Amino acid sequence: MSLRTGTYTITNVRFLNRLRLPNSDGEEPVVGKIPLGDDIPPEDQWQISRTPGDHTIRCSIRNVKFGNYLSTRPHTSEGEPIFGASREYCWNLYADAIEDNIYRICTPPNSRDGSTLSLALNDESDYTPIEEFPRIARRPFPFQQDESSVSLRLLQQKPDQETMLVELEWTGLSSGYIIEFMDPISVIFHGEIVGDALVNNGFETSSEIVHASLRARDTNAFRDFAQSVLCAEQVQISFLIGGFRYYPADATRRPSDWEYIYRRSWKKDLSFRGLQSFRNKVSLKGILITGCKNDEAGRPYLLINITAGIQNNTNLSITADYSLDGYYGRHMIGTVKLSNFAVNSNSNNEKEVNGRFQPAIPIHNEVATFRVKVYIEGVNIAYVDHKFEPPLHIPTASGIWSPEINRARVTESWIVAAQLALDRSAMLNLDVTNVEIKIKKFHATDLHFKLQDVPYK
Secondary structure, three states, X not given: OOOOOEEEOOEOOOOOOEEEOOOOOOOEEOEEEOOOOOOOOHHHOEEEEEOOOOOOOEEEEEEOOOOOEEEOOOOOOOOOEOEEEOOOOOEEEEEOOOOOOOEEEEOOOOXXXXXXXXXXXXXXXXXXXXXXXXXXXXXXXXXXXXXXEEEEEEEEEOOOOOEEEEEEEEEOOOXXXXXXXXXXXXXXXXXXXXXXXXXXOOEEOOOOEEEEEEEEOOOHHHHHHHHHHHHOOEEEEEEEEOOEEEEEOOHHHOOOOOOOOEOOOEEEEEEEEXXXXXXXXXXXXXXXXXXXXXXXOOOEEEEEEEEXXXXXXXXXXXXXXXXXXXXXXXXXXXXXXXXXXXXXXXXEEEEEEEEEEEEOOOEOOEEEEEEEEEEEOOEEEEEEEEXXXXXXXXXXXXXXXXXXXXXXXXXXXXXXXXXXXXXXXXXXXXXXXXXXXXXXXEEEEEEEEEEEEEEOO
């Protein structure tokens, strides 16, 4: 199909980079950038003017914003840059034999050997070089009517690894074929490439599972992507596939040119749930205070042993450091920090770990008062109130130590007391409330402990 004179954007089929002239400087190299959003700035727009004649393939290409022509040097060679210039330059347009609206922008044939070079918009290149014009037979793109879908099964990050493990479920493709990816698959977030997924072995469409390793790019775009994974309910990304082979898994069914590489870009979108979705699904229980230290800023914190649980209903699996704020009602009572806590995908991650607890209120190191409720088989039979005068000092010592309470009495009827005295196997459940503890600079009040199956004498 012949391209008419008019204003166009020029986008690379493989990488989806759009041609742009950055400024009006003489011989300023043009660049290729993935467009962000639907707006088309004038520096991305080009006036293509066909040379008069019904069958001519010649044209000039001029930038709408700066007025400079797309040019290269008169006797250029492969790898030389393409730039903007005030002087008009003529190109040849060769239409694709299979696809509409796809063309090769080529230099005029060399007068010596008839060779020609074509425009290239390589991925993430700082300038746009020209390359040798391949004269090969083209095969129809096998996924013209693509109704397949890709979903995320697993995204796993471990602290000591530079790559992330990715498992994708790809359904809707014809079974019995192999897709062999010749280049890393680009991962795009908000129009920017944030990483590259490498599939080591060919993907068998019958399995519907793709295993890949994802290497992040050290860019602001990837940091925005990581922030979105942490803070968003839903995250949407795209996979951009470049060169690939597509052939039958059965070797006896493969054609003679089964190693043909398709170079048309293939884009697949997917969305997945971010880590925000397990917010409010965190549990902390069984807290045991084991010591006290100061952090790097000199602020005191308690060393604790705790059973922490995170209900993760996403496909993300990650090992990281977590900081959890603890609340009583609307009041924050402190922060629990867990190091190297592994959260596996689609599971209730509950395990006993050592962590830090930084109370929001400071403490001393003495026990002042407590109250005990006494239960037998769930029935409240008595109360024990005790106040230490003066407050009980807890010595710094290794091992486990508990204070003894002398002259504590069960203040209940003589009938209940007689029942306890006569029952040699009586076991008590103690509900200890209103405990006030001061440990160094920390001061905790209204603490509550439950003691089960305490022998009674």
